[in-house]
Amino acid sequence: MRQEEEPDIKKRFGLAVKRRRQELGISQEELAELADLHRTYISDIERGSRNISLENIEKVAKALSISVSKLFANYGIEVQE
Template structure:
């Protein structure tokens, strides 16, 4: 298993959101506004402390101008050695 796959998916997802947000050079507050979510929720997502709903994953992906599938593929959220 890779180091990445040993992290809970919430943490891998949070890191992906943070990376994409930083690539776009937007703040957590700006992302929250774009996604119609609270800024503290964005912070919790990025730290892997919450388990976002599918609705919120869709909002975040749209706000980050990326498809959900590309978010998972391009930012290593998927675990390759899943049986």
């Protein structure tokens, strides 16, 4: 029997960013401005279509007022065994 596959890391990270952004009540445009990134780049991250760099992961986390480790741990990025 085949197990259901987990979404890839880009999609899981994108969902975490979106959930945190919505929790803060800010738009993609506001997040982009806070992170010094383009709005379409934020949209691509949330859709899981960007392979985001470590530098940009840090920018996004700071803009979301959360540490990188808490973003990963608190928003379900890690795969459940």
